[in-house]
Amino acid sequence: MKVNILKGFADVCPPEITLWHHIEETAKRHFFLYGYEEIRLPIVESTELFYRGIGEGTDIVEKEMYTFADKAGRSLTLRPEGTASAVRCYIENQLYNRPSPQKYYYHGPMFRYERPQRGRQRQFYQIGCEAFGVAHPALDAEMIAMINRILLELGLDNLQIEINSIGCSKCRPNYKSNLIAFFGDRLSSLCSDCNRRYVTNPLRIMDCKVPKCIENTKGAPLIRDYLCSDCSEHYRALKGILEHYPINFIENPKLVRGLDYYTRTIFEITTENLGAQKAVAAGGRYDGLVEQFGGPQTAAVGFAMGMERLVELLKNQSNNTPPKARIFVATLGAEAERASFGISEELRSAGIQVSLNYGHSSLKNQLRKADRLNATHVLIIGEEEVSSGMYNWKDLSNGQQGQSRLQDFINLVR
RNA sequence: GUGGGCGUAGCUCAAUGGCAGAGCGCUGGACUGUGGCUCCAGUUGUUGCGGGUUCGAGCCCCGUCGCCCACCCCA
Numbered sequence: 001m002k003v004n005i006l007k008g009f010a011d012v013c014p015p016e017i018t019l020w021h022h023i024e025e026t027a028k029r030h031f032f033l034y035g036y037e038e039i040r041l042p043i044v045e046s047t048e049l050f051y052r053g054i055g056e057g058t059d060i061v062e063k064e065m066y067t068f069a070d071k072a073g074r075s076l077t078l079r080p081e082g083t084a085s086a087v088r089c090y091i092e093n094q095l096y097n098r099p100s101p102q103k104y105y106y107h108g109p110m111f112r113y114e115r116p117q118r119g120r121q122r123q124f125y126q127i128g129c130e131a132f133g134v135a136h137p138a139l140d141a142e143m144i145a146m147i148n149r150i151l152l153e154l155g156l157d158n159l160q161i162e163i164n165s166i167g168c169s170k171c172r173p174n175y176k177s178n179l180i181a182f183f184g185d186r187l188s189s190l191c192s193d194c195n196r197r198y199v200t201n202p203l204r205i206m207d208c209k210v211p212k213c214i215e216n217t218k219g220a221p222l223i224r225d226y227l228c229s230d231c232s233e234h235y236r237a238l239k240g241i242l243e244h245y246p247i248n249f250i251e252n253p254k255l256v257r258g259l260d261y262y263t264r265t266i267f268e269i270t271t272e273n274l275g276a277q278k279a280v281a282a283g284g285r286y287d288g289l290v291e292q293f294g295g296p297q298t299a300a301v302g303f304a305m306g307m308e309r310l311v312e313l314l315k316n317q318s319n320n321t322p323p324k325a326r327i328f329v330a331t332l333g334a335e336a337e338r339a340s341f342g343i344s345e346e347l348r349s350a351g352i353q354v355s356l357n358y359g360h361s362s363l364k365n366q367l368r369k370a371d372r373l374n375a376t377h378v379l380i381i382g383e384e385e386v387s388s389g390m391y392n393w394k395d396l397s398n399g400q401q402g403q404s405r406l407q408d409f410i411n412l413v414r
Numbered sequence: 415g416u417g418g419g420c421g422u423a424g425c426u427c428a429a430u431g432g433c434a435g436a437g438c439g440c441u442g443g444a445c446u447g448u449g450g451c452u453c454c455a456g457u458u459g460u461u462g463c464g465g466g467u468u469c470g471a472g473c474c475c476c477g478u479c480g481c482c483c484a485c486c487c488c489a
Contacts, residue, residue, distance in 0.1 A: 007480085059487050063415080081489085110489085115415080117483060126489060193486070204487095258488060268489090279489055306489030332447060365442090367449035375449095382447065396449065 008114070008122025010308075019314045023154065023307065024107065027127050030150045034142065036103040036129050041085040043109065047075040053084030053289065055260025057200055064112040078111035083261070083286070083302050086130045091295035100133030107307075119277030119309045128283070128304030132290065135299035137238035140265045140285060141245070143301055147269060147281050148247055150305075156271070156313055159280070161247065163267045164255035165235035166203070167227050169288060175226035176202060182220050189216055206254040222253045234264055261286040265301065273313055280313065281305040325377065325413040328370035329356040330363060332382040339386045343379070343406065350410045371396060377413055 005011060012020060031038075047067050054061050066078035079085055086106060089095070095102050107127040114120060129146075131139055144161060151159055166172060179202050187195055191210040198205065206217050227235065242249055249267075257266050266284035274280070283303025290298035327347055331340045337360060344354045355373055357366045363380070370378045380392040393409055394401045404412065 004480085064487080112488080114487070115485090116481090117485095120488075124489070128489085209485095276484065277488070282489060304489055309489065330448090362445090363447045364445065364449075369449085371449045378449080380447075392447085394448070399449085401448085 006122070008116040010121055010123070016311065016315070019311045020307065023310050023314070024127065026153055027107075027150055027305070028105075030146055030153075031105045031129065034103070034146050036105040036131075039086065039089055039104045039106050041079075041082065041089055041106050041108070043079055043111075044076050045079055045085055045088070047077040049084050049088055050077055050080060053087065053261060053293070054081065058258055058260060060112060060258065064114055066111045066113055080112045081110055081259070082106050082108075082126060082128045082304060083130060083259075083289070086128075086302070087289050087293055087295070087300075090130075090132060090298075091290060091293055096133065096290075096296055096298060101139060102132040103129065104131075105129045117277065118275035119306070119312060121308060125307035126304040127307065128302060130300060130302035132298050132300045135234075135287065137234050137265070138241060140238050140267075140301050141241040141247075143283070143303060144242065144249070144267055145245060145247055147303060147305070151269065151280070154310065154314065155317055156280075156310075158272055160270050161249040161267060162252040162255050162270065163238070163242075163249050163265065164223070164252050165227060165231055165238075165264050166223055166256065166262060166266055166284075167231045168263045171226055171228035171231055172223070175221065175223050178221045178226065179203065179205075183216075186216050201256075201258075203256045204258075207256050217254065224253050231264055238265055257282075257284060261289045261292075263287045267303070271313060273316065274309055277309065279306070280309045324353065326353045326355070326373070326375045327413065328366070328373060328375035328378045329354060330366035330370065330378050330380045331357055331360070332363060332380070334360075335383055335386055336381040340381055343381065343391075346406060347379075347410065350414065352410065352413060367394075379409065 028038075047065070050065060051061055056062075060080050065080055068076060070076050086104060090102070090104075095104075105128065108125065109123050110126050111123050113122060116122060129143065131143065144163070148159075148161065167175060180198070183190065183194075183198055183202065183205060187198060190198070190205065190213050191208065194205045194208050194210070194213050197208075203223075205213065206220065208214065208217075224232075224235070239249075239251070252268075255266060255268060262284040264285045264287065266282075268279050268282040270278045271280055272278065281303055283301070285299070285301040287299045290296065290300060329340045329344050329347075331337045340356055344356050347354045355370075355375065357369065361369075367378060375396055378394045378396060380394065382392075385391050389405060390403045391406060391409060392401065392403055393412075
């Protein structure tokens with residue numbers, strides 16, 4: 001019987017996998033430049049970690065987690081995001097004793113039980129960073145600049161950087177109650193989802209795309225008018241740094257987040273080149289989370305990029321990676337076949353990728369096979385070549401041919 | 415959880431209720447020491463699955479499973 005992959009889960013195979021490598025390599029190179037070090041986190045955590053970290057009322061915790069009991073009856077959960085684990089790791093390993101800021105990155109699969117659609121899987125991959133120990137907005141700005149550089153180097157354009165501040169535990173409650181008061185006598189003219197949001201997360205009403213709701217948010221109080229002086233100053237300073245550098249960004253006073261732990265700066269990088277799931281990276285500051293988990297009071301800021309969405313964007317642009325030498329060794333006759341094995345090994349020792357013809361077939365077929373394998377050069381070995389040590393080669397890109405000693409051929413293609 | 419669309423060859427898709435096809439791919443030949451282009455030949459099917467209507471179903475009806483897109487939510 002045939003067994004199929006689960007809904008919302010995907011295999012990644014060649015040639016697409018090279019895009020994944022490219023993204024991961026580019027991100028890691030920049031993480032190094034900005035001083036981020038890797039942490040490897042478990043995929044399964046105690047359910048309570050996400051319950052307390054992400055927030056009980058959030059959609060992720062309420063209906064999207066892969067939660068199950070282990071053999072001892074403990075409630076475990078496949079991680080739906082990385083920040084909660086990173087904070088747990090930070091506290092558990094007392095990383096706050098290292099010089100601040102402590103900068104870490106992680107990557108790997110996340111799990112959310114959602115209905116799959118374009119840009120959304122149940123197992124999806126994120127690369128993310130968390131920086132601890134600095135409250136100054138220069139760190140927020142640096143992180144946004146880093147993400148911007150990574151995305152630009154990947155060749156992505158048509159990107160928008162949106163930022164907002166959602167205040168802190170001092171000023172947000174006040175804003176929230178004003179918002180509730182404002183929408184309180186307008187509930188009948190809001191959509192059904194917004195009526196639900198009114199109870200669960202009133203800030204989300206501001207983010208609704210239903211026309212009548214957008215209409216109703218006109219004149220609604222905006223968070224930026226309710227920020228306390230510290231939050232206000234932090235936000236102002238962040239914008240100042242970004243403008244001076246400069247980084248193009250858009251202030252979106254209605255931008256919100258679905259996770260409870262965010263404070264002050266939040267940001268989202270979106271594209272018009274995807275479907276409805278258009279955020280390719282997002283994050284923000286979470287100055288209260290470390291303390292909430294029993295660690296020292298620690299300011300922190302983090303973000304994550306969605307791998308599947310980046311891969312989707314890269315697929316749609318032309319691939320201009322420079323070709324590396326890939327040699328196909330063609331043989332004619334039993335003696336050449338024996339010799340080809342050692343010659344191939346020698347080429348590999350020189351760092352060159354080699355395919356060879358296993359068994360024997362006509363030269364025409366071998367050249368055709370080389371072409372299909374996307375080889376750059378074919379090394380042709382017959383009896384004459386074996387005895388003389390002068391090998392026939394052909395450049396498949398332009399048809400050019402020549403005869404060289406093996407070492408000269410290696411220098412030629414490398 | 416809700417709504418819409420779609421399931422036919424390895425892939426992309428055709429086929430008034432009447433012989434299940436094309437293009438691409440793959441294998442080989444034209445060309446046995448020279449690929450790509452061209453030409454020729456070959457190749458692949460439980461039409462997702464189960465039932466019903468009918469002389470006859472890929473097509474109509476019912477059910478079911480799967481995929482996609484959107485809402486919701488989010489990276």
